[in-house]
Amino acid sequence: MDDLDRLHWLTQLLHGIEVGLVVIDRDYRVQLWNGFMENHSGIGAQQADQANLFSLFPELPDQWLKGKLEAAFLLESRAFTVWEQRPWVFPFSNSRPVTGELAQMHQNMTIQPLKDRNGLVSHAAIVLYDVSVQAQDRQQLSQANDSLARLSHQDTLTGLANRRLWHSLLEREFARCRRYQRDTTLLVLDLDHFKRINDHYGHSVGDAVLRQVGGMLGYQLRKGDVVARYGGEEFVMLLTETPHRNAQELADRLRQQLPTLRFDDAPDLSITGSIGICPYHPSLNSPEHWFELADQALYRAKRAGRDRILLADLPTETPV
Known part of the structure; x- marks a missing residue:
């Protein structure tokens, strides 16, 4: 060679x-x-x-x-x-x-x-x-991972944040409010007699109701606010930089708008909802405490006859 x-x-x-x-x-x-x-x-x-x-x-x-x-x-x-x-x-x-x-x-x-x-x-x-x-x-692969990450934080029916993401956002907002003493108000909305809707009209109509309500909430809230489906027919909202009086006005608009929603497969259906409100207050000792007080206000509203809004009873003492 x-x-x-x-x-x-x-x-x-x-x-x-x-x-x-x-x-x-x-x-x-x-x-x-x-x-x-x-x-x-x-x-x-x-x-x-x-x-x-x-x-x-x-x-x-x-x-x-x-x-x-x-x-x-x-x-x-x-x-x-x-x-x-x-x-x-x-x-x-x-x-x-x-x-x-x-x-x-x-x-x-x-x-x-x-x-x-x-x-x-x-x-x-x-x-x-x-x-x-x-x-x-x-x-x-990166796009697939991004999609999976979004899905893991998204409610598949309504497209809103899911319960998992909600908890992390609530913790973050609680920490921000505690540090800077900001006006943020927590709302919990529950649709009235939702089981009757599923039983009478079927679950497909029930799903349509949840989608429309989720869309309405997402449209009504501002970009900096948070709205999530907590589970079942319950929705949660964090209204940032919003004193409770302004939050009550928004909650009342939402309550009045619910009966105006219309559904193709159930034209005679009219829905209502009950809302519990809890503004941030220094007496709150945890994010869970904040949510618990709003949830208690919601269930007092339902026991009082539904289709109404009630404000949470806040503790009078600030935790050490």
């Missing part, structure tokens, strides 16, 4: 591998441009030969890439970049058609300093790896 055979084989390998390979000199002139670069750029090796890399590709991030190259020339050190840091260096289209494919080829890159026979760095090699498939898989 002679050296010419070895050189012939190496040349075939360099031009046939599925990795981009570019060698440049200290003036950024192209000395080697392999088949991968030809295929994905549309620029042939003869056209690229001795051309300035940044003239061939004005789209390149020149200051960033020159910084990487100069580190290789001056410090004789390899440099790396991955697609999570910079999705692509060379603006190549993604040539691997898969479902939901990325428009651009995502790339990892290595820059390798090359020494001449005297041991001096005279050239640098840019090695480009197509990682579009891996990038897409990672992005799809």
Whole structure:
């Protein structure tokens, strides 16, 4: 086996591998441009030969890439970049058609300093790896995880926050109120005689009622407020920066709006609700205590005849 055979084989390998390979000199002139670069750029090796890399590709991030190259020339050190840091260096289209494919080829890159026979760095090699498939898989996994995280905090029927998220938001708001003595009011709303609705009209109508009520609450509340489905036919709301008198006015509007809701599969159905209100007060000793007082007010409203609003009885002493 002679050296010419070895050189012939190496040349075939360099031009046939599925990795981009570019060698440049200290003036950024192209000395080697392999088949991968030809295929994905549309620029042939003869056209690229001795051309300035940044003239061939004005789209390149020149200051960033020159910084990487100069580190290789001056410090004789390899440099790396991955697609999570910079999705692509060379603006190549993604040539691997898969479902939901990325428009651009995502790339990892290595820059390798090359020494001449005297041991001096005279050239640098840019090695480009197509990682579009891996990038897409990672992005799809990340999107799936984000969706799962949203679902884990969302009530599937109404789209509101669920009980799990509600508890964490209540704890956060309680801590904020305790620290800054803010006006936040907690409302608990329960639909009256909801079991009768399910028994008489069926669970599909019951679900439609919950969806419409959830939509109404989400629409009526401000962006900074919190509304959640606590469970069954019970909804909870945190009205931030809202004294209890203003909260009572909103609660009364909600109570009056409930009977105006209409349902396609039950045109004769009219619903009402009872609401318990508890403003934040320094006498509250925990988020659970806050919710418990609002819930007690709600059940006093239901025992008093339903379709009404009652304010919680607050303790008179501030906890130590």
